[in-house]
Amino acid sequence: MAYSNKIKELYQNQLKGIQDAGLFKQERFIHSSQDAEIEVEFPTGSAPKKVINVCANNYLGLSSHPEVIKAAHEGLDTRGYGMSSVRFICGTQDIHRELENKVSEFLGTEDTILFPSCMDANAGVFEAILTSEDIMISDRLVHASIIDGMRLCAAQHDTFKHSDMAHLEKKLQLHADKRLKVVINDGVYSMDGDTAKLDEMAALCEKYDALLFVDESHSSGFIGKTGRGTHEKCGVMGKIDIITTTFGKALGGASGGCVSGRKEIVEMCRQKARPYLFSNTIAPVVVSGVLRVLDILSQSTERRDKLEVNTEFWRKGLSEAGFVLKDGDTPIVPVMLFNAKLAQDFSKDLFDLGIYAIGFFFPVVPQGAARIRTQISAGHEMHHLEKALDAFIKVGKKYDILGKTKQEIIEMYGN
Amino acid sequence: MEDMKEVILEYVIEEYCDEENDDVTFETPLISGGIVDSFSMVSLKRFLENKYKISIPDADASPEAFDTVNKIEVLVKRFL
Ligand SMILES: Cc1ncc(COP(=O)(O)O)c(C=O)c1O
Numbered sequence: 001m002a003y004s005n006k007i008k009e010l011y012q013n014q015l016k017g018i019q020d021a022g023l024f025k026q027e028r029f030i031h032s033s034q035d036a037e038i039e040v041e042f043p044t045g046s047a048p049k050k051v052i053n054v055c056a057n058n059y060l061g062l063s064s065h066p067e068v069i070k071a072a073h074e075g076l077d078t079r080g081y082g083m084s085s086v087r088f089i090c091g092t093q094d095i096h097r098e099l100e101n102k103v104s105e106f107l108g109t110e111d112t113i114l115f116p117s118c119m120d121a122n123a124g125v126f127e128a129i130l131t132s133e134d135i136m137i138s139d140r141l142v143h144a145s146i147i148d149g150m151r152l153c154a155a156q157h158d159t160f161k162h163s164d165m166a167h168l169e170k171k172l173q174l175h176a177d178k179r180l181k182v183v184i185n186d187g188v189y190s191m192d193g194d195t196a197k198l199d200e201m202a203a204l205c206e207k208y209d210a211l212l213f214v215d216e217s218h219s220s221g222f223i224g225k226t227g228r229g230t231h232e233k234c235g236v237m238g239k240i241d242i243i244t245t246t247f248g249k250a251l252g253g254a255s256g257g258c259v260s261g262r263k264e265i266v267e268m269c270r271q272k273a274r275p276y277l278f279s280n281t282i283a284p285v286v287v288s289g290v291l292r293v294l295d296i297l298s299q300s301t302e303r304r305d306k307l308e309v310n311t312e313f314w315r316k317g318l319s320e321a322g323f324v325l326k327d328g329d330t331p332i333v334p335v336m337l338f339n340a341k342l343a344q345d346f347s348k349d350l351f352d353l354g355i356y357a358i359g360f361f362f363p364v365v366p367q368g369a370a371r372i373r374t375q376i377s378a379g380h381e382m383h384h385l386e387k388a389l390d391a392f393i394k395v396g397k398k399y400d401i402l403g404k405t406k407q408e409i410i411e412m413y414g415n
Numbered sequence: 416m417e418d419m420k421e422v423i424l425e426y427v428i429e430e431y432c433d434e435e436n437d438d439v440t441f442e443t444p445l446i447s448g449g450i451v452d453s454f455s456m457v458s459l460k461r462f463l464e465n466k467y468k469i470s471i472p473d474a475d476a477s478p479e480a481f482d483t484v485n486k487i488e489v490l491v492k493r494f495l
Contacts, residue, residue, distance in 0.1 A: 138454070150454065159455040161433075174461055 034063040034253060036379040040356060051356040052384045054374045057249035059222050059331050060303045061379020067296060068252055068289045075288020087281050095287045102294045103260055107228060108237040111266040116279050118217050118246035118257030119145040124273035125244065125259050126153035130182065135175045138184035139163065143215055146184060165200045172208035181210035187219040187230030191365050191373065193332030198234035213242040218332065221250035227297055227304040241265065247286070252293040256282035307331055307378040310385060314376050317389045322403035323396060331376040338406065339413040343370040346395055353391035368415035419491065424484050426462055431455065441484040456481055469494040
């Protein structure tokens with residue numbers, strides 16, 4: 001047997017190390033569909049409890065929307081369950097191309113190519129379009145999947161300080177001699193909820209002849225007046241060369257992602273991107289669901305408008321109650337607690353009060369920046385948010401952190 | 416001539432540190448300590464090459480050779 005005791009122990013020790021460091025991740029089983037209210041089994045083995053969910057990426061409340069479910073059923077009935085093939089052999093249906101065209105229309109881009117996930121889009125795109133003569137200049141806080149994609153690519157990389165445009169400009173000057181330069185960032189940063197300065201970036205890219213890449217996973221569908229994304233909000237639609245985004249968050253929440261942008265770049269991905277070439281694409285049932293999602297969002301801005309109202313209520317409520325928040329105006333609202341144990345205890349107490357929100361701490365966020373990340377949804381009704389706010393205030397009072405500054409909280413609990 | 420170590424340290428702090436980790440010394444592990452990620456090393460390499468008019472071959476620009484200000488000084492002096 002190859003799996004000797006020695007190997008087994010090696011892994012057991014590594015797992016114990018993760019456990020001892022307090023970094024062991026445990027899944028919690030949800031016994032319902034994804035929604036504003038879910039039934040969670042926690043701790044494992046206990047009876048499922050109904051709680052209000054404020055930590056899903058279900059920004060538009062479409063994950064279990066009846067029309068989306070109906071469209072998925074129809075897709076299942078008319079196009080079947082699976083394709084048993086990658087795209088370029090016999091895995092492309094008419095609805096795959098229809099979705100690519102609809103996404104291009106929605107994002108205001110020239111063309112789009114679907115990927116099994118946005119992780120795959122980010123993992124595949126750079127290698128497909130860059131060589132060792134090029135440079136990727138990324139914001140220091142970009143998503144892990146982008147970092148993996150850059151690692152897989154032979155181009156050089158450099159970074160700029162988070163959202164620091166003067167630093168980015170220096171880097172563009174430093175690397176002026178490269179064949180291609182690509183500036184890489186997230187549209188909305190998922191841990192802090194802040195928005196990229198895409199207008200300034202687009203101007204810098206024009207000045208220094210660089211391509212602009214943005215991951216819109218936490219923006220597509222609800223940021224900007226008609227929900228097209230950060231490029232709409234910043235007034236630079238049509239100026240982004242490469243957009244990647246996911247269908248696994250606001251846009252129905254099932255799975256799938258894409259690269260959308262300049263026609264030639266999308267075509268290069270179709271010829272060369274490995275996750276596209278060597279993995280099945282999105283299943284027909286999901287494609288049908290996403291098509292319906294895009295229809296819903298193109299017909300009316302009602303859902304993103306409701307999300308905006310909910311977000312305003314939530315940010316204002318927490319802020320007036322005296323919590324320390326990260327600045328911003330997106331539905332990602334981090335409640336800063338700074339200390340990892342406090343974040344975990346806070347989350348546990350919220351759960352007891354019927355609110356599901358998770359504590360984040362190092363290494364997911366920097367040391368001393370532990371928090372509860374809340375995410376608001378158009379699926380939340382006012383009564384959900386009022387109840388959640390009450391619970392936050394109760395627990396905040398219990399730990400005596402309301403009205404306290406960052407320094408005061410750190411003095412009380414450490415960081 | 417200004418002290419090379421001071422020059423390198425000043426660049427490292429300016430380029431890579433924020434208020435939370437600015438107590439860097441000549442011996443602080445930069446890369447293994449997570450202050451400089453391997454992606455960001457390229458600008459440090461370019462800075463050294465421009466400042467000291469040298470060329471450091473990629474094979475010599477290893478994360479180990481860049482791990483502390485002291486080690487970086489040794490590396491730069493090899494190519495002066
Ligand atoms: C910014 C960003 N990009 C990409 C992804 C990956 O998306 P997907 O689930 O489609 O792989 C995520 C999800 O966590 C994300 O937050």
